[in-house]
Amino acid sequence: MKAEIIAVGSELLLGQIANTNAKFISRQLSELGIDVYYHTVVGDNAARLKEAIRVAENRADCIIFSGGLGPTKDDLTKETIAAHLGVELTLDKKALEFIEEYFTKHGREMTENNRKQALVLEGSHVLVNDNGMAPGMLLERGSYTYILLPGPPKELEPMFQHEAKPYLAKKLGKGSKIISHVLRFYGIGEAELEVRLQDLLDEQTNPTLAPLAADGEVTLRITAKADTEEAAWTMINEKKEEVLAIVGEYCYGVDDDSLPSKLVDMLVKNNLTIAAAESLTAGLFQATLAEIPGVGTALAGGVVTYTEQAKIEQLGISVEIIKEHSVVSSECAAAMAFNVREKFGTEIGVGLTGAAGPDAHGSEPAGTVWIGISIGQEPPLTYLLQLSGSRNTNRLRTVKFTCSYLMRNLIEKGYKN
Numbered sequence: 220m221k222a223e224i225i226a227v228g229s230e231l232l233l234g235q236i237a238n239t240n241a242k243f244i245s246r247q248l249s250e251l252g253i254d255v256y257y258h259t260v261v262g263d264n265a266a267r268l269k270e271a272i273r274v275a276e277n278r279a280d281c282i283i284f285s286g287g288l289g290p291t292k293d294d295l296t297k298e299t300i301a302a303h304l305g306v307e308l309t310l311d312k313k314a315l316e317f318i319e320e321y322f323t324k325h326g327r328e329m330t331e332n333n334r335k336q337a338l339v340l341e342g343s344h345v346l347v348n349d350n351g352m353a354p355g356m357l358l359e360r361g362s363y364t365y366i367l368l369p370g371p372p373k374e375l376e377p378m379f380q381h382e383a384k385p386y387l388a389k390k391l392g393k394g395s396k397i398i399s400h401v402l403r404f405y406g407i408g409e410a411e412l413e414v415r416l417q418d419l420l421d422e423q424t425n426p427t428l429a430p431l432a433a434d435g436e437v438t439l440r441i442t443a444k445a446d447t448e449e450a451a452w453t454m455i456n457e458k459k460e461e462v463l464a465i466v467g468e469y470c471y472g473v474d475d476d477s478l479p480s481k482l483v484d485m486l487v488k489n490n491l492t493i494a495a496a497e498s499l500t501a502g503l504f505q506a507t508l509a510e511i512p513g514v515g516t517a518l519a520g521g522v523v524t525y526t527e528q529a530k531i532e533q534l535g536i537s538v539e540i541i542k543e544h545s546v547v548s549s550e551c552a553a554a555m556a557f558n559v560r561e562k563f564g565t566e567i568g569v570g571l572t573g574a575a576g577p578d579a580h581g582s583e584p585a586g587t588v589w590i591g592i593s594i595g596q597e598p599p600l601t602y603l604l605q606l607s608g609s610r611n612t613n614r615l616r617t618v619k620f621t622c623s624y625l626m627r628n629l630i631e632k633g634y635k636n
């Protein structure tokens with residue numbers, strides 16, 4: 220089976236929201252062994268949607284639509300498909316009852332146009348929406364399967380997983396399985412990674428390897444196709460061992476891991492606490508860690524000391540260090556890391572200082588960053604970065620480098636990874 224995903228909504232074309240639904244659906248389809256060769260995005264326009272459907276029918280036998288099932292006039296997905304296929308829209312009583320109950324429960328008056336959401340393609344299998352009002356639909360016509368899903372991810376994702384995906388799995392029988400596994404690397408560029416893995420890339424057939432640069436790091440997707448999921452994973456793990464034997468020192472995680480999530484995981488596993496003193500990042504390091512569930516046992520707190528005076532008064536950085544070396548220096552970063560660790564009584568202290576840009580800081584050019592790391596009673600370590608991105612890109616990369624250096628130090632000291 221070949222599938223095409225058609226996302227409907229002018230807001231996607233205007234860049235107001237990202238098309239995350241296509242990413243989710245493609246991943247789910249790959250687990251079923253269904254190939255996806257095209258993603259299409261079309262605005263709220265019936266003529267253009269009809270044309271997109273005609274094109275998709277020439278290259279796929281399963282067409283999945285997301286969006287355009289709401290109550291307003293610009294929600295025209297099912298109306299357009301009905302006209303294209305020559306089928307009627309009928310009122311689904313269960314869907315209507317659910318919508319009416321929703322408005323009653325929330326003490327709101329139901330407007331007439333909300334009845335539109337209960338209209339479904341005649342002859343379709345209705346997909347229940349437990350997280351919203353618009354039901355989904357699945358219709359078989361000739362050699363084609365049409366699946367209509369609501370646009371909001373909180374509605375689409377459970378509907379696809381619990382209803383559409385099992386239907387497709389049953390339709391396919393056993394079929395083949397396509398499994399992808401992503402390795403995540405930091406501290407090595409895409410070009411260097413590709414050079415080091417060139418022999419593996421040249422000989423690849425199944426599994427396949429695909430390097431990709433993203434947000435200052437590099438990923439390598441390993442994809443295997445086999446008769447069973449177990450067989451596919453065996454192939455992936457064998458190839459993974461070959462990859463890690465060459466560039467394993469740069470691999471920090473897999474799949475949905477991130478540098479901050481892996482760092483927090485290490486801190487929690489090893490019962491370590493951390494505090495941070497931030498200048499150029501202005502709290503971004505702490506805020507990034509705080510996004511990770513469970514960080515409360517590890518992140519004690521920190522300070523933002525953006526000015527020289529704040530560094531002196533809040534952290535006790537000596538005037539002599541600042542006068543002799545400036546605030547953008549190894550000495551200042553080390554003192555910040557050591558002093559914030561002492562101040563909060565944690566096992567680890569981090570000090571971040573630098574010139575984010577676009578202007579230089581004295582004689583230090585924009586992008587000059589010093590990272591200080593203090594672990595226990597050992598002398599603090601410092602790392603120099605010479606970054607070349609925009610102001611906020613430099614701040615984000617500083618946070619990522621800090622997570623990377625911290626993890627490497629902890630691993631070297633024998634802490635559990």
